[in-house]
Amino acid sequence: MLFGLLCLTFAIAHVVPGDPARLAAGPDANAAMVETIRAKYGLDRPLGVQFARYVRGLAAGDLGESLRSRNAVRDDLARYFPNTFELVTLALLLAVAVGIPLGMLSAVYKDTWVDHWARVASVSGVALPAFWLGLMLQLVIALYLGWLPLGGRLGLTATPPAPLTHLLFVDAVLRGEWRTFGDAVRHAVLPVVTLSLPALASIMRVNRAEMLETLQADYIKTARAQGFSGFRVVTRYALRNAMIPTLTMVGLRYGWMLGGTILVETVFDWPGIGLYAVNAAVSSDFQPIMGVTLLIGLNFMLVNLFVDLAYGWLDPRIRRPSVT
Amino acid sequence: MTFPRILPCLLITALLTTTAVPASAFERVGDKKILVFAGRQEVPTIDPSIKYDWSIRMMQQALYDALVKYVGNPPEIQPWLAERWEVSPDAKTWTFHLATQARFHNGDPVTAEAVRWSFARTLKLNQGPAWMLSDFLKEDGIKVVNEHTIQFTLTQPYAGFLSFVPWWYVMNPKQVMANEQGGDLGQKWLTDNAAGSGPFRIKRWQQGVLYEIEAVDTYWKGWPSKDHVGGVILKLVRESAAQRAALLRGEADIVEGLTADDYDVVAKTPGIVVPNYPGMTTFALKMNTQKAPTSDANLRKAVAYAFDYDALLKIYNGNAVLQTSPLPQSMRGHVAVPGFPRQDLARAKEFLAKSAYASGGVELEYVYVQGLEEERKMGLLLIDNLGKLNVKVKMVPLTWPNMVARAAKVESSPDLMAVFATPVSSDPDAVAYWYHKNSWGKYYGSSFYTNADVWGLIERARTLGKWEERAPLYAEIQKRIVADMPEVFGMLANRRWGMRDHVKGFVFSPVRLTGEVDLYPLAIVAK
Numbered sequence: 001m002l003f004g005l006l007c008l009t010f011a012i013a014h015v016v017p018g019d020p021a022r023l024a025a026g027p028d029a030n031a032a033m034v035e036t037i038r039a040k041y042g043l044d045r046p047l048g049v050q051f052a053r054y055v056r057g058l059a060a061g062d063l064g065e066s067l068r069s070r071n072a073v074r075d076d077l078a079r080y081f082p083n084t085f086e087l088v089t090l091a092l093l094l095a096v097a098v099g100i101p102l103g104m105l106s107a108v109y110k111d112t113w114v115d116h117w118a119r120v121a122s123v124s125g126v127a128l129p130a131f132w133l134g135l136m137l138q139l140v141i142a143l144y145l146g147w148l149p150l151g152g153r154l155g156l157t158a159t160p161p162a163p164l165t166h167l168l169f170v171d172a173v174l175r176g177e178w179r180t181f182g183d184a185v186r187h188a189v190l191p192v193v194t195l196s197l198p199a200l201a202s203i204m205r206v207n208r209a210e211m212l213e214t215l216q217a218d219y220i221k222t223a224r225a226q227g228f229s230g231f232r233v234v235t236r237y238a239l240r241n242a243m244i245p246t247l248t249m250v251g252l253r254y255g256w257m258l259g260g261t262i263l264v265e266t267v268f269d270w271p272g273i274g275l276y277a278v279n280a281a282v283s284s285d286f287q288p289i290m291g292v293t294l295l296i297g298l299n300f301m302l303v304n305l306f307v308d309l310a311y312g313w314l315d316p317r318i319r320r321p322s323v324t
Numbered sequence: 325m326t327f328p329r330i331l332p333c334l335l336i337t338a339l340l341t342t343t344a345v346p347a348s349a350f351e352r353v354g355d356k357k358i359l360v361f362a363g364r365q366e367v368p369t370i371d372p373s374i375k376y377d378w379s380i381r382m383m384q385q386a387l388y389d390a391l392v393k394y395v396g397n398p399p400e401i402q403p404w405l406a407e408r409w410e411v412s413p414d415a416k417t418w419t420f421h422l423a424t425q426a427r428f429h430n431g432d433p434v435t436a437e438a439v440r441w442s443f444a445r446t447l448k449l450n451q452g453p454a455w456m457l458s459d460f461l462k463e464d465g466i467k468v469v470n471e472h473t474i475q476f477t478l479t480q481p482y483a484g485f486l487s488f489v490p491w492w493y494v495m496n497p498k499q500v501m502a503n504e505q506g507g508d509l510g511q512k513w514l515t516d517n518a519a520g521s522g523p524f525r526i527k528r529w530q531q532g533v534l535y536e537i538e539a540v541d542t543y544w545k546g547w548p549s550k551d552h553v554g555g556v557i558l559k560l561v562r563e564s565a566a567q568r569a570a571l572l573r574g575e576a577d578i579v580e581g582l583t584a585d586d587y588d589v590v591a592k593t594p595g596i597v598v599p600n601y602p603g604m605t606t607f608a609l610k611m612n613t614q615k616a617p618t619s620d621a622n623l624r625k626a627v628a629y630a631f632d633y634d635a636l637l638k639i640y641n642g643n644a645v646l647q648t649s650p651l652p653q654s655m656r657g658h659v660a661v662p663g664f665p666r667q668d669l670a671r672a673k674e675f676l677a678k679s680a681y682a683s684g685g686v687e688l689e690y691v692y693v694q695g696l697e698e699e700r701k702m703g704l705l706l707i708d709n710l711g712k713l714n715v716k717v718k719m720v721p722l723t724w725p726n727m728v729a730r731a732a733k734v735e736s737s738p739d740l741m742a743v744f745a746t747p748v749s750s751d752p753d754a755v756a757y758w759y760h761k762n763s764w765g766k767y768y769g770s771s772f773y774t775n776a777d778v779w780g781l782i783e784r785a786r787t788l789g790k791w792e793e794r795a796p797l798y799a800e801i802q803k804r805i806v807a808d809m810p811e812v813f814g815m816l817a818n819r820r821w822g823m824r825d826h827v828k829g830f831v832f833s834p835v836r837l838t839g840e841v842d843l844y845p846l847a848i849v850a851k
Contacts, residue, residue, distance in 0.1 A: 018725030019732065026375060027728075027767055028455050028748065036450045069368040069531070070515050080532060135565050143569045150569055153533065156360060156557055157351050160530075266562050271532040275562070279366070284725045 002297055006058075009293045010051055010286075018284035024067040041067060054290070063294075064287030068280065073291040076276060081295060082166040083153065084272035087264070088257045090192045095199035096250060100239075102200075103207025103246070107215060108234055118204065125201025134194040134267035141190060148190055151269035154183050191268040195261060199253040206249045210242035217241075243314050251307035255300035350577050350826070350848055356539070356554025357848040359827065362561040362576035363839060367535050371514035372493035373446040376453060378837035381491070383558065386537055386843045388493035388520030389545075391420050391439065392486065395842075397601060398654045399750045399835040401486060404545075405434055405494060405521070415481040415789035422472040427544045428496040428521045436474040440466045441497040443476075445509055456488040456748065481787040483794060487749035495519045523547070523844045527555060534559045537843075549829055551847035571596060571822045577848075579822045580839030583697070584641045590822045602645050603819040604652040604834040605746040606755075609690075609702075609812035612737045614772045617686050622679035624809045627688070627740075628665040629672035630709045631812050639701045643818040649802045650755060652816055654834050656791075657752035657798035661806045665813070669712060676713050684714025691730060691738040694721035699742045706740070731770035740812075741770050750835050752798045753786045759805055771810035778804050826850050 021038040022029070029037075038044045042053060057064060063073035106118035142150045153168060154160060160168060161175040169188075172181035214220060215238050223233045262274035273292055280288035312319040351358040365379040372384050391406040403409075406420035426434035444463045446454050460478040467475045478485060495510075496519040503513035510519075516529045521544065524537035538555040539547075559576065561567045568586045570576040572593060582590065591598040611618040611627070618624055637644050645653065648660040676682060690706055692699035703719040710717055720738070722730065730736045745768040747754035760782050763769030778801055785797040806813070821841065823830065829845040836842065 016726075018723075018729045020725075022728060022732070023725055025451065026377075029451075030455045030458070030762070031765075032458075033450050033455055070374070070511070071531075135563075138566060138569055143573050146573070150573065150575060151561065151566055152559070156534065156559060156575075157353060157358070159528075267566060269533075269559075269561055269563075269566065271530075271560075276532070282723055282725065 001301065002294060005293060005297045006055070006290070009290050010054065013284075013286045013289050014047055014050075016284070020067055020284040020286060023283050024285075037067070041065070054287075058294075063291040066280065066285055066288045068283050068285045068288070073287050076288060077273065077291055077295055078166065080271060080273045080276045083168070083270060084258065084261055084265070084274060086167055086169060087188070087191055087195060087261060087270055087272060088254065090188060091196035091257060092199060092250065092254050094192055094196040095203055095253070098196075099200040099203030100207050100243075100246065103204040104211055104234060104239055106204065106208045107211030108230075110212065118208070122201040122204045122208075125197040125204075128197065129263075130194055130198065131263045131267060133197065134190070134264055137190045137194060138267065149187050151187070151191075151267070153187050153270065154180065155187075158183050191264050191270050194267070195257065195264045199257060202253060203246060203249055207242060207246045210245050211238055214238045214242045240314060244311060247307055247310055247314065251303050255296075255303045258299050258303075259296040350824070350850075351557065353554065357551075357850070358536075358555045358557055359553045359578065359843075359846060359848060360576045361556055361558045361841070362567050362570045362579045363558055364560070364562050364564070364567065364581050365839070366532060366560060367558065368531075369515045370518060371511060372442070372452070372495060372520075373449045373454070373509075374452045374511065374514075376491065376837075378840040379558070381837060382840045382843065383535060383537065384493055385522070385840075386524040386556070387518040387522045387526065388495065389426070389434070389522050390490050390493050391422075392489050394490045394750065394833050394835045395831065397832050397834055398656070399833045401490065401750075404490075405439070409486075411486070411789070413789055415483045415485070415787070416478045418476045418478075418485055419469070420474050420476075422474070423544070424472055425544050426521055428499065428519065429525050429540060430496065430499060430519075432496055432498060434494060434496075434521050435471050436468040437471075438497055439474045439494050440468050442494045443492060445495070445500075446492060449509065449511070453488070453491050456491065457485070460485065481789060483788055483791075484749060484751035484753040484786055487751035487754070491748065493520065493522075496521075524556065532560065548845050549847040551828070551849050553843070553846050553848055556843050556846075568822070571824070574824070577824045577827050578841065580841075582820070582822055584639075584643060587643070587820050587822065588641055595825050597823050597825050598820055599823060599830055599832060600643060600818050600820050601832045601834065602653065602816050603746075603838075604654055604816065605744050605819075605838065606647060606650075606652060606816060607742070607744050607814040608647075609706075609814065610731075610737075610741045610743050610768075610770045611809075611811055612734065612739055612770065612772060613774060613808070613810050614734045615737065615739075617681060618688065618739045620679045620681065621809065622675045623681055623686075625665070626672045626676040626679060626713060627710065627715070628809050628812045629668045629675060630713055630715075631665075632667050632705055632709050633815070634667070635705050636702065636815055639698050639705075640815070640817055643820065644815040645818075646815050647813040650759070650805050650813060651752055651798070651802060652747070652755070652834070655747065655752055655755065656750060657795055659799045659802055661802050664806060665809070667709075672713060676715075681715075687716040687718055688739040689718050689720055690740040690742070691720045691722055691727060692742040693727065694723050696742075702742060728767050731767045732765045734764070734772045737770045737772060741767075743768055743770065743811075744817075746837055747835070748837075752794075753782070756782045756785065756798065756801050759801075759810070773805075773808065773810040775804065775808055778808075 021034050021043050025034045025037045066073055102118050106115045109115050138150055141148050161171040161177045161180055164171050164174050168184050220238055223237055261272055262278050265272045265274045277292040363379055367379050367383050369375050370383050372388055389405045392401045393404040395402045405422055405426050407423050409420045411418050443466050447463055460482040465477040469475050499519035500510035504510050505512050518526050523543045525540055527538040528536040535558045561570055564582050567579040568582055571579045587598055590596050611624050613619055633646050648664050649658055651658040690703050707717045758768045759773050760779050764772050781797050781801050785794050788794045826848055828849050829847040831842055831845050
């Protein structure tokens, strides 16, 4: 699958108009300078040769070099991906932590004010563009109220902890730099909330729909008839069965968010992979585009694998071999 | 207590302990005042031989010195590493005498050999600024006369030589070569390290986040103010609304790249000033002069006379001036060309009648940068203006790489293309050469302008040593280009920055690129 993705991305990247060598050489560069760049990066070779060279490099862990940053793509990804990973993971945790209980409450208290408000919140979450929401949060929370910073990962004079995992929160905790950790949390609140809202809304809606169906099931009625408490019936029996479609949605959202953070990263100056990819795309910088696509593809596959494994944990019947 | 239970406590504690930090107008580190510049553009490399744009060059200018430097408006070339210089009467041999006290950051003296090595390196790598001099200067034409004297002998006379020298920064060869990897002449190392003698040195370089430089207290040339900044943080803020908010909140001292409306808003805010100067960046609607229908000179003139120039200024809320010649007004040699086109529908119809499209009925493709609101408005203006000639306009927004690709060939170059172009030097050759055949295929050469007489004049003017001989040639070049009308000559948008009023010492020079600021004279005078 990854190889298919690789072929497709390579083909698309080379079909679109734009001369990466000219863009890298600069607007005033003469023909000789453009050719110097073209030769240096092997862009003067036939496409087949370029592809074979890329695949050979990939097999050795070399993702090529960015024409724009002049860095190894591998180093660039190592610099930017952890930031996106942290942003997306925190946003998803928030979406799950709020979306699932909200979906559950909405189903249990169907057609009450709890349900109405939860549905209004979920529709808003889907309908509000992340770009607009981010700017509004900046305007109100950061600019007018001054409660939180406008953007970035840390304050201007703060120094990030020496990297251990390259994940800022984890490194700050491991190094015991609590002030830096606090600063990082403050900077993360607005982007995390902005990014999580659409996911939260989707998760809540799916969970509500599944819970409504599950709560009508015979085994739930049986459980109630046997005198189990309402709380136990909902959380232990209904929720667990309603979780499989919800988990599918969580997996899809996680994969989508890993590749779709560009707007939030732009508004909040979050130095992540989305911004890196867009900057590469607008300068026809092929190697980073390929590297980012492969990384996102790989992540998407891994997330789906984890989701598949989680199905078995939620529903033991899935783990059993089918009886024919 | 399990980890999931500890986590919320940690988060709440962290928030409570840090929310009380007030936003300050500038950062203080010890007794130093650090200026915060919120810019939208990254600095992917600071190697002076490899690349330049406004953000790269702003940092290069802070970290390195050149033989001479552009200062002021109109831009004047002032001595810098070179205390003085001489040029031979034929403009072929240029001799520079270096300041003896100049030192690199590591204490090494700046010598003629370092200058020779730096120029040779840029020529050899053939990237970045190399195009400016590579047609006239070869490595063997650079001679070290003595430790503090360097001589450049050009392959042919070139009067514009000095005007490009400010962008050729001098590196410390010892420092660079000590960090060479695999014969790369230090390219890898110089991407995010500096080996210069400039007023600042690198403090932090967090790619994609911020770039911090600190003032060199013992800078060999001294500082113009006792309140000079102790350092500068170039913080990447990519969204103009966020830039505006950062300025208003006091998280940034200078911002660039706000929208025209945003500048007007922040200018009315107490504590903020907006320096507003006519720039040298020309805006033109380039017309393909070799492909129908715009190969018809009369149609081009009809378009130029139908265009509403006053409305163009309104798009920028009046913060622009109309061009009166292909050369910007602040450029040496500029003449206001008599009969320069302004909206005149009667004349437009006259020219249209003389063209092969006497009754209109033709559609022109207008290509502009996707997402650039001002250029989109210009397209709407064109639709309205040319509609009166029965000429239709098809608006085609493209990404910049696609526009550059379209402009590279005469067959694909659009009928009309919105182009902002900034001359890199104050010499008129910098703009005149855009109309030479050697500029075909570059974005500013998308007209594929052809006039052998004009090319001859351009070639002759650049080789003359005396300004008195060059000036009349440039006057003639400007007139002839306007007569051929290869483009709708538009306007020079003002350069603006949003700035906190405690920032002093700002010196504008139109030869600098869009958001670029000379950081050296800046000071912070806190109330």
